[in-house]
Amino acid sequence: MVDPIALYYPYIHVRDDTWLKYAALYWPKMGRLRPASYPVRDSAVAEVLRREMGWLVDVLPNRAAISVQRRFLQFVGEYAAELRERFGLDKSARWPPRPASSFMNTSSVHGGATSAGSVGVWPGRGGPSAAESRSELDPRLGYIHLSKTEPQVVDNLIEEGLAVEAPGRGGRWLGMHPELANVYMCVLAEQVASQNHLHPVTDQVLPHAAVSGWTVERIAAALLGDHRISRSEREPGDPLGAFVLTAFETVVPANLASVPVGKIVEIRQKFGVELDAFREYVTGQVEQMSGIEDVQDFTLFQEHIHNEVQRTVAKQLDDLRERLRSIGLESVRALANIKTFALPPLAATAAQFAGINPAITGSAAVATCLASVPVQARNERRQAMRESPVGYLFRVGQEFDPATLANRVRKLIRQR
Known part of the structure; x- marks a missing residue:
């Protein structure tokens, strides 16, 4: 099934840059009804999305x-x-x-x-x-x-x-x-x-x-x-748009307006596989919400959407966090076990366990084992996030986490 491109209306220019960032985190592209003769005056956010991602597409009506x-x-x-x-x-x-x-x-x-x-x-x-x-x-x-x-x-x-x-x-x-x-x-x-x-x-x-x-x-x-x-025949709601926005609100910080648009571009480029899986998941969830678009009271419509996101997306995020936590604990145990190796009797065993040349023994073997555990843990974490239908949401939350950003800054400072 082809992911639908969004169509912005009723204006040519998007009026809310924060909303535009939300939209760019999810939709493959966004069309807008722009007459051929109309000179655009895009915001800085819209201009970056159009120029660097080709994300804004002009549509003739x-x-x-x-x-x-x-x-x-x-x-x-x-x-x-x-x-x-x-x-x-x-x-x-x-x-x-x-x-x-x-x-x-x-x-x-x-x-x-x-x-x-x-x-x-x-x-x-x-x-x-x-x-x-x-x-x-x-x-x-x-x-x-x-x-x-x-x-x-x-x-x-x-x-x-x-x-x-x-x-x-x-x-x-x-x-x-x-x-x-x-x-x-x-x-x-x-x-x-x-x-x-x-x-x-x-x-x-x-x-x-x-x-x-x-x-x-x-x-x-x-x-x-x-x-x-x-x-x-009365006014229907938009379950897909409401579901997507509510899902992102579970992980995106309240200060999204202050997040540089370049960060949005980076996320799209880094986590395309996870985003495709998330879109497929959202489509399936919305298809199961049969009839919700006919709810007449807008407040109740929003409550139905909120409850469904909590029941599905929030639970999937909790399951993913638990799996990642388990991987972290297993890697800690593995490191602890390797550090208790007695040399030289266990050196050969450690080398064999790590898949390295048995001729290499002593501290070199233990060092290789110590290095292999975090690499294996990172691979398992990456695999877990790609297998989860909400792995993309988790990635977005990580990228916007102030603590994560601060750690990256500290690492850059140490490298200088």
């Missing part, structure tokens, strides 16, 4: 937009009156302004609105207004890059008084009520994911998610509160 068009046109056609009443631009004066950092301010993917003023006359697709000429975007709206829509959808939304077209960084944008923009981006992200074997993920707390079945009925339920929709 064109084909998916064609597939989404039919659903959105049908939705707007069936619910036009209700949409105008709730999301019509002529009622925007009643919409509260969003802070610049808010997801709902730019719920598509735009890098941020630049104007706090309002647009008095909605220009539709006619000539640009003074605000448009200055590339100012109304902070009350959510903006979607035109490359993520189809002309029919753009025309339809503008004609119904639900959207306005305006210039901005990287091209032209379609502005609308943030909730409407949010749902459109969720539908688009889900379509892109289904067409390309991607798994939608986000660092935002969103009112809706890009997972599982955005039918016309679900779009209506999300935007218009249509409670006639059946339970099976």
Whole structure:
């Protein structure tokens, strides 16, 4: 089974670098919906992941937009009156302004609105207004890059008084009520994911998610509160994403934000075998959690995930620690036994035990035995971690352990 690449939404740029580090510890790669003409301004963390690992992948949304068009046109056609009443631009004066950092301010993917003023006359697709000429975007709206829509959808939304077209960084944008923009981006992200074997993920707390079945009925339920929709069509959770994040939280320190991104790159490069085994294990565990995505209460959904991680991942980690502890004790006993050898009678026996030339006796034989025990113990520890499905998690915890890092620093100092 091919490990799915993650698909970040609803923005182009990931807004939370700590979340990005978590994601980079697990997902093979991460795609993002980036228009070809859009100039990126990645954070330092994202830039390292893109440049050194090729981890960030740009995805063009064109084909998916064609597939989404039919659903959105049908939705707007069936619910036009209700949409105008709730999301019509002529009622925007009643919409509260969003802070610049808010997801709902730019719920598509735009890098941020630049104007706090309002647009008095909605220009539709006619000539640009003074605000448009200055590339100012109304902070009350959510903006979607035109490359993520189809002309029919753009025309339809503008004609119904639900959207306005305006210039901005990287091209032209379609502005609308943030909730409407949010749902459109969720539908688009889900379509892109289904067409390309991607798994939608986000660092935002969103009112809706890009997972599982955005039918016309679900779009209506999300935007218009249509409670006639059946339970099976309501907002599902994302068990895989939640399981992965909760599992990492069992070993990753709270100060992950201060961990250099280079450390993330190093871990990925050093422990690829263990990571592959962990991904396979996670996939199996999530597949066994049948139906959990339908839990309606988000707090209870999180509790189910937490309990499952404790029951499976935490137990596997405890078993691995116990096995490693046992290997350590065995190596200590072996060293103690070798040190009690009496010379010269046991020298030949020690040499034979270590697999060295019987002609070598005395202190040289004992020294060889002493050296072979820690090497054997290290090999056994490495084998134990590779055989454990959570060996990668254990490795990550070790790499982030302050005591481990301090020991490495002390060793470097002694070597100078």
